[in-house]
Amino acid sequence: MQDPILSVAHLSVDLGGRGILRDVSFDLHPGQLCALIGENGAGKTTLLRSLLGLTPHRAGQVWIEGVPVGQRRILVGYVPQKIVFDVDVPLRTRDLVQLGLDGHRLGLPLFSSGKKTMVDQALQMVGAEAFADQRVGELSGGQQQRAVIAHALVRQPRLLILDEPLANLDFRSANALVALLGTLARTQRIAMLVTAHDMNPLLPVMDRLIYLVGGQVATGSVEEVVQSEVLSKLYGYPVTVLRHGQRVLVLPDAAVEPSGVIAAGQVSSPEKAN
Numbered sequence: 001m002q003d004p005i006l007s008v009a010h011l012s013v014d015l016g017g018r019g020i021l022r023d024v025s026f027d028l029h030p031g032q033l034c035a036l037i038g039e040n041g042a043g044k045t046t047l048l049r050s051l052l053g054l055t056p057h058r059a060g061q062v063w064i065e066g067v068p069v070g071q072r073r074i075l076v077g078y079v080p081q082k083i084v085f086d087v088d089v090p091l092r093t094r095d096l097v098q099l100g101l102d103g104h105r106l107g108l109p110l111f112s113s114g115k116k117t118m119v120d121q122a123l124q125m126v127g128a129e130a131f132a133d134q135r136v137g138e139l140s141g142g143q144q145q146r147a148v149i150a151h152a153l154v155r156q157p158r159l160l161i162l163d164e165p166l167a168n169l170d171f172r173s174a175n176a177l178v179a180l181l182g183t184l185a186r187t188q189r190i191a192m193l194v195t196a197h198d199m200n201p202l203l204p205v206m207d208r209l210i211y212l213v214g215g216q217v218a219t220g221s222v223e224e225v226v227q228s229e230v231l232s233k234l235y236g237y238p239v240t241v242l243r244h245g246q247r248v249l250v251l252p253d254a255a256v257e258p259s260g261v262i263a264a265g266q267v268s269s270p271e272k273a274n
């Protein structure tokens, strides 16, 4: 396997005198899409902010491609939760994407033709060409999300962090965004870390899962973690994993078992599900 893009080792973070993260360790490799799952207040945003170097840690290290994150922030793209664009702001999608280049003064200055090429490439990567010249405030939630992802991608990061990108998206837009993230991770060979309360929409594309509970993480491949026994232990209440062909669904309450669908406890080889 290639060297990791992100390495987190024994990370501990305190906020307001309270331990929020304790001894968190995990790696992410090129092309991996990892879901960071945890209940409200579990510490997902705190972990992301620590990875971005925005929240100081009490102990541990974060490396990007073998170098401390503080020296490699340029290689980390971030899509924050809840951005509201006012409809009156005269900012087009392509302007927002270009801000991703202009907002940082690191690196060599780019000529405007070089910038335009990079902006066009980022717009194309997320399928935003059709609304490139529209104001962001006039776009749908799903289109805005693509515009913000293009903004984060334009500097060609090695790690892309997305905080709750599926919140407020309808079923169709969420599925389209999940498919886009999976494609981006694999074609661009970047590592992706995506937070979510509900892992179900991400199951078709994610290959690793980090579950945050009590300030610590349980991590593994989807095959290892998405098991009813493992998830029931992590959540602290019964969870059923339903498998149907290539589809997997995680539900609270082990009692649900529709006909034709197999509960995880009865599946002898979970690898078949993916």
Ligand SMILES: Nc1ncnc2c1ncn2[C@@H]1O[C@H](COP(=O)(O)OP(=O)(O)OP(=O)(O)O)[C@@H](O)[C@H]1O
Binding pocket: 015, 016, 020, 038, 039, 040, 041, 042, 043, 044, 045, 046, 047
């Ligand atoms: N600046 C702060 N000072 C003290 N405590 C904080 C601070 N920021 C967050 N916390 C606490 O840290 C814990 C983790 O918060 P965090 O926002 O990381 O959780 P989360 O998993 O992202 O939650 P959610 O899913 O609700 O967004 C919470 O108990 C929160 O109250």
